[in-house]
Amino acid sequence: MEKPLISIIIPVYKVEKYLEKCIKSVLSQTYKNLQIILVDDGSPDNCGNICDDYARVDNRIEVIHKANGGLSDARNVGLKAARGEYIGFVDSDDTIEPFMYEKLLSSIIENGTKISVCAVNYTYENGKKLTKTKLGNDCTFDFYQAMVEMNAHRIFDMGAWSKLYHKDLFNDIRFPEGKLSEDYYIMYKIFERAQKVSYVSTPCYNYLQRSNSITRNVK
Numbered sequence: 001m002e003k004p005l006i007s008i009i010i011p012v013y014k015v016e017k018y019l020e021k022c023i024k025s026v027l028s029q030t031y032k033n034l035q036i037i038l039v040d041d042g043s044p045d046n047c048g049n050i051c052d053d054y055a056r057v058d059n060r061i062e063v064i065h066k067a068n069g070g071l072s073d074a075r076n077v078g079l080k081a082a083r084g085e086y087i088g089f090v091d092s093d094d095t096i097e098p099f100m101y102e103k104l105l106s107s108i109i110e111n112g113t114k115i116s117v118c119a120v121n122y123t124y125e126n127g128k129k130l131t132k133t134k135l136g137n138d139c140t141f142d143f144y145q146a147m148v149e150m151n152a153h154r155i156f157d158m159g160a161w162s163k164l165y166h167k168d169l170f171n172d173i174r175f176p177e178g179k180l181s182e183d184y185y186i187m188y189k190i191f192e193r194a195q196k197v198s199y200v201s202t203p204c205y206n207y208l209q210r211s212n213s214i215t216r217n218v219k
Contacts, residue, residue: 004085007035009078010092011071016045018093023054025095031102036061037078042068072175072182089160093208100204104164107198111140114166116198117156123206131203139199146197158187162205169193
């Protein structure tokens with residue numbers, strides 16, 4: 001039986017220093033049935049060319065070039081193009097561990113959920129890596145527990161990127177445009193629709209702490 005398709009949406013804007021490392025980490029996944037959607041959000045640097053170069057090398061990559069509209073708009077364009085039964089998001093300056101989507105999908109199937117979330121490594125440009133406080137064991141949370149954990153920022157938060165979603169969770173839900181911390185506006189709706197969240201205690205996502213990133217500068 002063919003494994004379900006996972007669509008991975010990667011918004012791209014002014015990240016030419018980090019982009020290749022990000023794309024390579026997605027191409028290195030042990031889970032192979034992927035649709036990789038690179039959304040070039042009108043990036044003024046060389047990102048568009050890098051995206052096109054990788055699309056020529058691997059036919060799982062699809063590139064969308066569009067006028068700049070911001071992170072939410074880029075993700076929403078990616079959602080429109082997604083064909084997978086499951087959807088993931090990766091920010092283009094971050095990387096993921098090779099086993100990330102294998103583990104997240106297994107967790108969904110084993111626990112009968114529609115969403116899974118993994119522990120996160122905080123990485124720094126000097127090579128330092130810190131694992132966010134994590135539970136020792138994989139587990140599931142009901143809606144209430146998941147909301148408590150998300151808002152406490154203990155073992156996971158509202159970031160869209162450390163999760164795998166069944167496509168149905170995004171029916172009629174899109175990222176709001178023109179907002180900072182846009183994930184915050186939809187994640188409670190996603191959790192409510194899912195009702196149960198699987199947690200993978202192995203850190204799978206490497207979240208780069210850039211000194212000049214949007215989230216670090218505007219609080």
